Amino acid sequence: xxxxxxxxxxxxxxxxxTCFELRRWGFIRVGHVRALDGVSFELGRGEAVAIxxxxxxxxxxxxxxxxxxxxxxxxxxxxxxxTVRGQEDLQWYxxxxxxxxxxxxxALPPFMNVQRILEEPLLINGVTPxxxxxxxxxxxxxxxxxxxxxxxxxxxxxxxxxxxxxxxxVARAMILEPQLIVADEPVSMLDASVRVEILQLLRGLQARxxxxxxxxxxxxxxxxxxxxxxFVMYGGKIIEQAxxxxxxxxxRHPYTQxxxxxxxxxxxxxxxxxxxxxxxxxxxxxxxxSGCRFHPRCPAFMKGICExxxxxDFEPSSGHMVACYLYDPSIEQMRRGVSRA
Amino acid sequence: xxxxxxxxxxxLHLYFRTLKGPVQAVDGVSLTLQRxxxxxxxxxxxxxxxxxxRAILRLLPRNVHTYTGKVWLNGLDVMTLSxxxxxxxxxxxxxxxxxxxxxxxxxxxxxxxxxxxxxLIIHGRAHTSEEARKSAAEVFRHVGVPIDFLxxxxxxLSGGMRQRVALAMALITQPDLIILDEPTSALDVLxxxxxxxxxxxxxxxxxxxxxxxxxxxATSSELADDxxxxxxxQVVETSRAGQFFKEPLHPYxxxxxxxxxxxxxxxxxxxxxxxxxxxxxxxxxCRFADRCPARFHKCSEEPPLFTVDSDRLVKCWLYx
Numbered sequence: 249x250x251x252x253x254x255x256x257x258x259x260x261x262x263x264x265x266t267c268f269e270l271r272r273w274g275f276i277r278v279g280h281v282r283a284l285d286g287v288s289f290e291l292g293r294g295e296a297v298a299i300x301x302x303x304x305x306x307x308x309x310x311x312x313x314x315x316x317x318x319x320x321x322x323x324x325x326x327x328x329x330x331t332v333r334g335q336e337d338l339q340w341y342x343x344x345x346x347x348x349x350x351x352x353x354x355a356l357p358p359f360m361n362v363q364r365i366l367e368e369p370l371l372i373n374g375v376t377p378x379x380x381x382x383x384x385x386x387x388x389x390x391x392x393x394x395x396x397x398x399x400x401x402x403x404x405x406x407x408x409x410x411x412x413x414x415x416x417x418v419a420r421a422m423i424l425e426p427q428l429i430v431a432d433e434p435v436s437m438l439d440a441s442v443r444v445e446i447l448q449l450l451r452g453l454q455a456r457x458x459x460x461x462x463x464x465x466x467x468x469x470x471x472x473x474x475x476x477x478x479f480v481m482y483g484g485k486i487i488e489q490a491x492x493x494x495x496x497x498x499x500r501h502p503y504t505q506x507x508x509x510x511x512x513x514x515x516x517x518x519x520x521x522x523x524x525x526x527x528x529x530x531x532x533x534x535x536x537x538s539g540c541r542f543h544p545r546c547p548a549f550m551k552g553i554c555e556x557x558x559x560x561d562f563e564p565s566s567g568h569m570v571a572c573y574l575y576d577p578s579i580e581q582m583r584r585g586v587s588r589a
Numbered sequence: 590x591x592x593x594x595x596x597x598x599x600x601l602h603l604y605f606r607t608l609k610g611p612v613q614a615v616d617g618v619s620l621t622l623q624r625x626x627x628x629x630x631x632x633x634x635x636x637x638x639x640x641x642x643r644a645i646l647r648l649l650p651r652n653v654h655t656y657t658g659k660v661w662l663n664g665l666d667v668m669t670l671s672x673x674x675x676x677x678x679x680x681x682x683x684x685x686x687x688x689x690x691x692x693x694x695x696x697x698x699x700x701x702x703x704x705x706x707x708x709l710i711i712h713g714r715a716h717t718s719e720e721a722r723k724s725a726a727e728v729f730r731h732v733g734v735p736i737d738f739l740x741x742x743x744x745x746l747s748g749g750m751r752q753r754v755a756l757a758m759a760l761i762t763q764p765d766l767i768i769l770d771e772p773t774s775a776l777d778v779l780x781x782x783x784x785x786x787x788x789x790x791x792x793x794x795x796x797x798x799x800x801x802x803x804x805x806x807a808t809s810s811e812l813a814d815d816x817x818x819x820x821x822x823q824v825v826e827t828s829r830a831g832q833f834f835k836e837p838l839h840p841y842x843x844x845x846x847x848x849x850x851x852x853x854x855x856x857x858x859x860x861x862x863x864x865x866x867x868x869x870x871x872x873x874x875c876r877f878a879d880r881c882p883a884r885f886h887k888c889s890e891e892p893p894l895f896t897v898d899s900d901r902l903v904k905c906w907l908y909x
Contacts, residue, residue: 302777303748409864410634439633440804444848445860466777469807469850473858496852510782511807513851516831518811519627522789523782529747530777 257290257326258460259314259428264288264323266306266313270534281533283309284320285484293427296454296461298471298492300507301481304530307464310481311432314462315347328427343373346421348431348450352413356405362389362416363401369423384423392419392449411442418449428460429453436467447474469511472496480504483531483541490568500570502526503542540572548574594661595624595798596645596684596766601658603637603644611654612868614640616822618658619894622766622815627792627799629809629830631845632819635865638802639689641819642768645800646686647675663765681708685764689771691755695743701751702739705729705758712762728757731795732787749780753787760791768800773808785811806849810834818842821865821876828901838903841877875905883907 266284271277283306291297301307312318314325316338325332332341349355356365366385375381389397392415405413414434421429431450435443451474454461463475471478471492478495480488480503488501499505506526512518528545531537537544543554553573562575573579603615614637622628630638643649645660647667660667667679685708688694696704705728706721708714715721726736732753743751752772759767772788773781789812791797803809809816813830818839826839837843847859863880866872872879874889881888887906895908 302779411864440806441633441845441848441861443860444850444858445862448858448860467850468778469852472852473850507778508852510778511852512782512785512811513853514807514810514834514846514849516810516813516834519789519813519830522786525779525783525786529749 258293258328259291260326262288262324264313265321266309266318267321279534282484282536283533284313287486289479291460293460294458296463296475297477297479298463298465298475299479299481300465300468300471302466302530305481306484307481308432311430311464315345315430316342343424344427346426346429348417348421348429348434350433351437352417353405355417356413358405361402361404366420366423373424388419388423410438411445414438414446422453430462432464468507483536484533485541488570494568500564500575501572502546502548553579594621595663596622597661598645599659601644602655603640604654606652606654610869613822613871614868615644618824620817620824622798622800624798625796626814627801627812628815628817629801629803629813630817630819631803631806631809633804633865636819637822638819639770642770642802646680646684646768681762682712683764684766684768685759685762686768687755687759687770687772690775692748692751695751695754697743700740701743701754705754705761708762714762724761728760731760731791732757748776749783752776752784766798766800770802774805781808788812806846821871822868823876825904832901838897838901839905840881840883
C-alpha cells in the first residue's frame with residue numbers, strides 16, 4: 249500500500265498508536281501504557297505547528313514516534329509522499345529530520361568538541377571529502393550565530409553557556425539540511441532572557457529554509473510568537489487543533505480553556521485572585537477513563553454522553569477542530585430542546 | 590540598626606572558594622521583608638538568588654570563603670548565633686525552606702506523613718508520634734493533601750502532591766518565614782496554578798511571610814508584594830510589586846520584563862544579548878554595563894542604590 253498524501257503535506261501521520269508494555273519481573277505482562285492513542289494530522293511544507301500538553305499527555309512520545317525513535321504500535325507515518333517503515337526507510341527519513349532536544353547539556357556528548365559533534369552526522373551519512381564537511385560546519389555555525397566560528401570549533405560543551413549549547417544543538421539538527429525540525433521543549437531549560445533568542449533563531453531558520461517545524465511545549469504563552477497552528481494534547485490524544493489566534497482568543501475544549509486560564513501574565517493584580525483550576529490529576533494512561541479522557545475533571549461534564557463514547561472531532565468554526573460533545577450539533581439541539589421544555 | 594521588619598538582610602556577602610579564586614555569589618545584598626508580606630527575588634540562573642536563600646538559612650557547603658553581613662530576624666541578629674544555637678532557635682523553627690525541585694527531595698523510603706512530622710520530633714515540639722501525626726494531618730489539610738496520603742510513599746504521589754508535601758514539611762513547625770526556592774518551576778501549568786492558589790490561601794489564612802526565589806516573572810506576580818531583582822550577585826532594584834510589574838526601573842529589569850511572553854498582548858519580545866559576567870572576577874563598575882543599551886561613561890564606576898519615588902531603590906546611574 250502506498251497511499252498518496254494530500255497536496256503540499258510534508259508529513260502526514262495517520263492513526264498513530266504507541267503503547268509501552270508494562271511487565272513485572274521482566275516477563276509477566278501487566279498491561280499497556282497507551283501513550284499515543286490514535287493521533288492523526290498533516291503538516292505542510294514550511295509550516296510551523298505547536299503541540300501543547302501537560303506532562304504525561306503524550307507529547308514527547310509523539311515527538312519520538314515522529315522521529316522514529318519509538319516504533320508505532322499501529323498507524324502510519326508518511327513523509328514526502330513515502331511511507332516510513334523498516335530500517336532502510338528510517339535511515340533515509342532520519343537524514344531529513346532534525347531533532348532539537350530539551351536539555352542541551354544532556355544532548356551533547358561531553359568528550360567531543362564542537363567540530364566533532366557537528367561532523368559526526370555528516371560522517372554517518374557519508375559526506376566526503378573533508379573540505380565539504382568543514383564548509384558545511386562553518387556555514388551552519390554561522391547560521392546559528394556561534395561566531396567567530398574558529399573560536400568555537402575546538403570548544404567542548406562545558407565551555408559554552410546554556411544558550412550557546414542550545415544553539416549548537418540547533419546547528420546539529422540543521423547540519424544535514426533537513427526538511428523538518430522537531431523541537432522538544434527547546435527552551436524550557438533556559439533562562440527567560442535567552443529563551444526568546446533561541447525561539448527567534450529557530451523561527452528565522454524555519455523561514456529562511458522553508459522548513460517545517462514541530463514545536464513541542466507545555467508553555468502556551470510562547471506559541472503565538474512562533475507557530476501558525478496549535479494542537480492540544482490530553483491523555484494521548486489531540487483534543488483540539490486550531491490556528492494560534494483562534495485557539496488563544498476562543499478556546500473551545502474545556503481543558504484548553506482551563507489551561508489558558510491558568511497561565512499568568514506578569515500583573516500585580518494576580519496576587520489578589522485565586523485561579524479556577526479543574527480538580528484532579530491527568531489521567532492514567534494505563535487505565536484511561538472511558539469516553540472522553542477529560543470527563544472526570546470536566547466542569548461541563550454531561551452525564552450519559554461524555555463517559556460513554558470517545559468524542560469524535562467536531563468543527564465549530566472553519567479550521568478549528570475539537571473533540572468534545574459540547575460542539576456536537578445534534579446534542580446541542582437536544583439540549584436546547586430540554587431547556588425549552 | 591534593627592529594622593522593624595520581620596527579616597532584614599544587611600550587606601550580606603557569601604563567597605565560595607574555588608581553584609580559580611573566590612566566587613562572589615552574594616555580594617553586599619540588603620533586603621527587608623515585613624511580616625505577612627512576600628518578597629520575590631528574580632534573576633537569571635547563576636545570579637546568586639539560591640545562594641542568598643541558603644545564606645539566610647545558613648545551609649552552606651564546605652567551600653565557603655567569606656560569609657559576612659547581618660541578618661536581623663524579629664530584631665535579633667542571627668549571624669551572631671553559634672551553629673548549634675542557630676539550629677535550635679532559627680532553622681525550621683523561625684525560617685523554613687522549600688528547596689528547589691522539592692518534590693524530588695523527599696526521602697523515598699519514608700512514608701510522607703512521617704517525613705512531614707519529623708521536624709516536630711527533632712525539635713521536641715511533639716512528644717509522642719501520635720501528637721506529631723495529628724499535626725501532620727493538620728498541615729496536610731492546609732496544603733490540600735488528603736489525610737489518607739499520610740501513609741503513602743513519595744513514589745505513590747504525583748509531582749504536584751509531592752510539592753504540597755514539601756510545603757507541608759516547611760509549615761509544620763509554624764515558622765515566621767518560608768523561603769520558597771523555585772516552588773513551581775518543574776510543574777505543569779495547571780499544577781503550578783494550583784500550588785500558587787495553595788500559597789495564596791496559606792498567606793491569607795495563616796498570615797505567612799514568604800521569600801520567593803524564582804526566574805519566572807509571570808508566576809512570581811501571583812504572590813508578590815515586593816520585588817527584588819538580582820544580577821551577578823547584587824540586588825539591582827527593589828520595588829513594590831505594583832510598580833515593578835508595570836514599570837521596572839533598572840535597564841536589566843526592563844529587558845527581563847520585555848522577554849516575558851504574554852498570552853494576550855501582541856508586544857514584540859526582546860532578549861538580552863551577551864552573558865552575565867563571571868562572578869570570580871566581576872567587572873569593577875556596574876556589572877550590567879557590558880550588556881546595557883543605556884550605558885554611558887559613568888557606568889565604569891560602581892553605582893550606589895538610588896532612591897526613586899521615595900520607596901524604590903535602583904542601582905543605576907541613570908537615576909542619580
